[in-house]
Structures are given as C-alpha cells and as structure tokens.
Amino acid sequence: MQFFHLLVLLEVGHVAVADQNHVTLTLNGGKDVPIRGFLLSENTACDNAKMDDTRIMNKLNSIENRIEQLDKLGGKMDGLKNNLDSSAKRFTALETSINEVKKAVTDLQFSSVPGTGYIGCYTDCGSRMLNAKYIKNIRDLTLAKCKSICKGYKYLGLQYAQECWCGNKMDTVRNHRAPDTECKMPCSGDKNRMCGGGCRNSVYYV
Incomplete structure (x- = not known):
C-alpha cells in the first residue's frame, strides 16, 4: 500500500489530479484540511517495508544460529583441549614409569656379583684411574x-x-663418574656383564 495526501481546500470547488498518487479536492472553505488515505498497488512502500523487516529478521535469526553454532564449537574445542591435556599427563606418567623401569634394569645389569661391590662407571682417558x-x-x-x-x-x-686394571686408590680428580650406560661393552668372556667401554672403567671393589 502506498501513502497519499488528499488535501481539501474549503474555498473554491475544484478537483485536480496532480499524478496517480496525489489528488487535490478544492471546496468552499476558509482553511486547508489534510485528509490522509492509501492507494493499493502491487509494489507499495508498506509492502516493501514489510519485506525489509522480514529480511532483517531472517538475517538476525541467521546470525543467532551462527552464534549458537560457534558456542557449540567452542564447547567442543574446550573438551578436545581437556582431552589433550589429560592425554599429555598420562603420557608423562607413562614416560616416568618407563624411565624408572630402565633405571631398575640398568641397576640389575650393573649389579655386583656376591662378594664384590660395584662402584660405578668412570672416565679413564690420559691419566689412568687405576695404574x-x-x-x-x-x-x-x-x-x-x-x-x-x-x-x-x-x-x-x-x-x-678385554682390559683389567688394578689399584689401591682411585684418581677421581682427573677421572669422573660417568653414566652407567656409557660402560656398555660386554666382557669378552661374559656377554651378560659390561666391561667398561672406550675410555670407560667399570670399577669394583676387589
């Protein structure tokens, strides 16, 4: 529907059509009396306004739906992060357990035979530790x-x-304790025991 003005002039009786949307009716009288009315058409301003309102509401609904989807996605991301954090903690605990098992195996591997105490793995380059x-x-x-x-x-x-070194004192000033894993060469006569390594002594009490 399209708005139009019907203007009544109460002075001289006269009717004039300005265009399809405006009609002036002049009557005898002393003042202008505005009369408002509506004309029907297929494509009117009110219909356009309603269509605009509908499009705006559809846009708002679409935005609200998108926000809800983003909120749900954010919740899923938070859940995934929590799962990853939990998995990382479990992995760290597992890694710690594995390291403890490795240490226990190493301790058993380098344990002394009855009557002889294992002291440790030491560096032995240049200045001999037991000479x-x-x-x-x-x-x-x-x-x-x-x-x-x-x-x-x-x-x-x-x-x-394949080397055996003897001594009554250990030169630990120039030769230092090394990780047991560096004394990793099996003895030539006992593959189950480690006999030092290159520049490494597996030291025992006699």
Whole structure:
C-alpha cells in the first residue's frame, strides 16, 4: 500500500489530479484540511517495508544460529583441549614409569656379583684411574678373572671389554663418574656383564 495526501481546500470547488498518487479536492472553505488515505498497488512502500523487516529478521535469526553454532564449537574445542591435556599427563606418567623401569634394569645389569661391590662407571682417558697393575687383550675376560688378577689390591677396573686394571686408590680428580650406560661393552668372556667401554672403567671393589 502506498501513502497519499488528499488535501481539501474549503474555498473554491475544484478537483485536480496532480499524478496517480496525489489528488487535490478544492471546496468552499476558509482553511486547508489534510485528509490522509492509501492507494493499493502491487509494489507499495508498506509492502516493501514489510519485506525489509522480514529480511532483517531472517538475517538476525541467521546470525543467532551462527552464534549458537560457534558456542557449540567452542564447547567442543574446550573438551578436545581437556582431552589433550589429560592425554599429555598420562603420557608423562607413562614416560616416568618407563624411565624408572630402565633405571631398575640398568641397576640389575650393573649389579655386583656376591662378594664384590660395584662402584660405578668412570672416565679413564690420559691419566689412568687405576695404574698399579693392568693386563690388556684378555680374550676371556670376566669379573672373576680380573678379581683374581687384582688380588691384593683394593679396586679393579674392567675396560674396553678385554682390559683389567688394578689399584689401591682411585684418581677421581682427573677421572669422573660417568653414566652407567656409557660402560656398555660386554666382557669378552661374559656377554651378560659390561666391561667398561672406550675410555670407560667399570670399577669394583676387589
């Protein structure tokens, strides 16, 4: 529907049509009396306004739906983050347990035989840690054999899979404790025991 003005002039009786939307009716009278009315048409301003309102409401509903979807997605992302955090904590706990098992295995691997105490893995390059007596290139080296070689000494060192070193004191100023895993060469006569490594002594009490 389209708005139009019907203007009544109460002065001289006259009717004039300005265009299809405006009609002036002049009557005898002393003042203008505005008369409002509506004309029907297929494409009117009111219909357009209603259509605009509908489009705006549809847009608002679409925005609200999008916000709801984003809220749901945010909730899912929070849940996923919590799951990842929980998984990371479980992984850390598992890693800690594995490291503890590895340490226990290492301790067993490097444990001493009855009557002989394992002291540790030490560096032994340049200045020898135990230099009172030594024998190299022993093809069947075992802890028991090195103990026999070092009888009468306080310490023995198994090195490079086939060397036996003896001494009464350990030079720990120039030679330091190393991780047990660095003494990783099996003895030439006992594959189940580690006999030091390159520049590494597996040191025991005799």
